[in-house]
Amino acid sequence: MVTLNSINKSYPVGKSNYLHVLKGIDLVIDKGELVSIMGPSGSGKSTLLNILGILDSYDDGEYILEDVVMKNLSEKQSAFYRNKFLGFVFQSFNLLPFKNAMENVALPLYYQKVGRKDRNRIALNYLDKFGLKDWATHMPNELSGGQKQRVAIARAMINKPSVILADEPTGALDSHTSEEVMQIFRDVNKEGTTVIIVTHDREVSGRTDRVISLRDGIIEHSGNAELNKEIA
Ligand code: ADP
Ligand code: MG
Numbered sequence: 382m383v384t385l386n387s388i389n390k391s392y393p394v395g396k397s398n399y400l401h402v403l404k405g406i407d408l409v410i411d412k413g414e415l416v417s418i419m420g421p422s423g424s425g426k427s428t429l430l431n432i433l434g435i436l437d438s439y440d441d442g443e444y445i446l447e448d449v450v451m452k453n454l455s456e457k458q459s460a461f462y463r464n465k466f467l468g469f470v471f472q473s474f475n476l477l478p479f480k481n482a483m484e485n486v487a488l489p490l491y492y493q494k495v496g497r498k499d500r501n502r503i504a505l506n507y508l509d510k511f512g513l514k515d516w517a518t519h520m521p522n523e524l525s526g527g528q529k530q531r532v533a534i535a536r537a538m539i540n541k542p543s544v545i546l547a548d549e550p551t552g553a554l555d556s557h558t559s560e561e562v563m564q565i566f567r568d569v570n571k572e573g574t575t576v577i578i579v580t581h582d583r584e585v586s587g588r589t590d591r592v593i594s595l596r597d598g599i600i601e602h603s604g605n606a607e608l609n610k611e612i613a
Contacts, residue, residue: 383410383433383544383575388442390428402428403439404598410577412543415570417586418579420595426579427548429595433577434467434546435459447543464489468537468574470547474529476521476536482508482528483517486535493540507535511565527558534565544575551585563588 390403402425410416420426431437432444435451436459444451447466454462476485483504490500508514511531521529530550537545547566551559563585570576578589586592594602 382412382445382447383408383577384443384445385409385432386443386445388429388432388439388444390425390432390437390439402598403432406442406598406600408593408600408603410575412575413570413573414591415567415576415589416578416591416593417589418577418593418595419581419583419586420601422581424595425598426595430546430548430577430579433544434469435463464493464540466543468540468542468545470530470533470537470545470550472549472552474521474526474533474553476529476532478521481518481520482513482524482532485521485532486539488536489540503539504535507539508532511535525558526554527561530554530558530562531565534562534569538569538574542574544577545569547576547578549579549581551580551582556584559585560588 385406385408388403388406389401391399391401394400406429418426418429428437432439435454446462449462451462477488480488483501486507487500487504490503495503505514505517508517511534513528513531513535516524516528521532524532545566550566551562554562559582566576566578567588578585580586591604592602593600
């Protein structure tokens with residue numbers, strides 16, 4: 382479960398100014414939810430996702446992930462909790478260009494010092510699950526955008542995270558491929574993983590169970606995706 386209590390975050394601007402980006406965010410995301418975060422450019426979506434991803438700190442308030450308060454962590458502790466609890470998916474896929482699909486998926490296991498044979502076997506299973514077994518030895522530049530994103534989702538899932546965080550995961554994909562990738566997120570979610578997707582695509586948010594609308598650093602609305610469509 383993800384809980385944010387009165388999270389504030391400012392960035393320093395110049396010597397003595399601050400940009401107040403998140404203004405008292407209160408948010409609870411239950412285990413097994415599939416939610417989207419929407420909002421205009423500059424509303425604080427990536428800042429919020431970076432805090433959820435333990436990639437950035439916050440000024441005050443409290444972030445609780447799986448019953449652990451994520452505050453005043455060292456780099457080492459942050460990395461530990463990121464590996465333990467989280468999987469990341471990005472708009473630009475972030476695959477290593479000189480590693481094949483299987484090696485890319487296996488990468489998180491390499492960092493956990495799992496031997497090559499074991500990690501490649503596990504990675505192959507994940508590729509199979511996402512319909513990409515035949516592409517295991519292909520390099521990223523031989524894959525379509527949708528295939529690359531499926532590889533990236535397999536890589537995010539290999540540590541069995543409790544939460545997947547995705548920042549504009551369909552931003553570089555056409556609408557048909559976006560729909561395929563959303564189906565993968567829905568499948569992953571059905572198996573129990575919490576999925577949080579930042580998007581500005583209403584087709585994408587419409588395929589999630591709850592839409593959280595961020596505006597100017599404040600949660601403006603949070604609720605059922607279909608209802609949100611009607612409001613919009
Ligand atoms: P979004 O993802 O919704 O477009 P961001 O969270 O990226 O919004 O940014 C929110 C605001 O914070 C923007 O005005 C942006 O320019 C500013 N901002 C983001 N990151 C930094 C940073 N590292 N330093 C200073 N300002 C930042
Ligand atoms: Mg952003």
